[in-house]
Amino acid sequence: MNTQSTISARGLNLTFQTNDGPVHALKDVDLDIMKGDFVSFIGPSGCGKTTFLRCVAALETPTSGTISVNGIAPDEARRNRAYGYVFQAAGLYPWRTIGGNIRLPLEIMGFSRSEQTERVERVLELVDLEGFDGKYPWQLSGGMQQRASIARALAFDADILLMDEPFGALDEIVRDHLNEQLLKLWARTEKTIGFVTHSIPEAVYLSTRIVVMSPRPGRITDVIESPLPKERPLDLRESPEFLEVAHRVREGLRAGHSYD
């Protein structure tokens, strides 16, 4: 049963020292993400949603508080290949083919040649890019590139997928399509997903839980459990339940927004 928390943060604080004085990126963040959850982080720029994800990935070190991933420290979890990370920019290496890009983490982690080939084939199928392994990134559209970068994050079978505004730079039509695909992928692979976004519909459509954050200092203002069913066709977004959740997210964002 999904009672064990995969990611757990307690009293997490992170302060950056800048030339304009300290910036409180995260303040007293408490959060538990359960196994198999799809958790979205939403909020305006500077609310610490990306910073939180980076703390989970051990790309940032918190100033105080504790955070654990699979019950251990984030950097240790990283060594255990606990997560795959998808950045906003697909960041595929232009000198490697799509297959070569997906092979990159596998080479670094020391998988055998035959296993690399087999895994590349499997994850390409997972993101609907069969037959593209010999193509170079410039031969693919932006949406396809981002799918390839998701495949790259899936290749080494991490249980957690951390996605930092992966579809932020894509147009809405492509975005809808990728959201739908991502849900199918999530259903098939049963990963735990942490997803940073700016878009309310995207957050509501994808998530089992929505974490609403606000800036200065970056903190959590609301955590919303989604009542939506696991099976989600695109037209679910016109249903009253969907609009109600979206409304609550919007309220949460407004409440946390203090302009001074």
Add this chain to the structure above:
Amino acid sequence: MTRTLLPVLTMLGALVVLWYLAVAPMNIRVALDQAERAGADVVPEGSVARRDVSVWRLMAQNGEHIRAGYDLNRPRLPTPAQVGQELWKTTGEMAMKGRAWSKRSLIYHGWITLKSTLWGFLLGTTLGIIGAVAIVYSRVADMSLMPWAIISQTIPIVALAPMIIVLSSQIGVEERGLPKAIISAYLCYFPVLVGMVKGLRAPEVSQLDLLRTYDASGVQSFLKLRLPASVPYLFTSLKVGIAAALVGTIVGELPTGAISGLGARILIGDQFGTPLAIWSALFAAAILAGLLVTLLDLAQRIALRRMGATP
């Protein structure tokens, strides 16, 4: 290809025309001296008297002797055709007679220069790349090495070259190839260093972060990300570097009695008052540089195509 060919040829044609036009004023005094000696009427008489008259007036007053300036044995400024003939005489013609390795052949001297250039290029490129890696990976090297690298390029190489030659003979290096290669490397390492620093720093933060999420080692991120990302920058620097290496070698051949190499030919041509020899050695050097840069350009195209560059 044809798109770039036309502008290049137009430019070349304009230069040749300009050159031919320049020959007349440049050679008029020599031409008049020669004509006077042969008994022709020249205004004013006597080369001493002509010294104070501008070339334009001399040309206006002695129109019939301008032509002679295009056919002198020792012209101040040879015509392109004369340079071409001299170049052919000292390369192709000698090679056909089986005397390519004669001391009078520019093929021989070009080879001497090329050898030093390649050694200097190898040395300079290696130093440049090692320096760039040090600068990118060490803050100390970045702060200590980079200013010195920049200062090193402000010292005129003509001042430094004789010192390097004298010093290397002091420590018992009699072979001239080594000091020449050092001078050549001195000029060539800098563009490689600067280009490689830029290239190795080309990857974005997110690309480096991505490798951190794989828990990649420093060596892995160097080999898999920084090095391949720097390849386009490397080739651009190499092209600048090899031209600089050639200049360095020629400068190294100028001082203190070198007898072989294109630089020595230029110096000897100057000392013996044979501008034709200077010009043909100069063109030999230019052709050599052109060939070397073209070769590197070709290597770049092949390498980048293999790395999946947009055609």
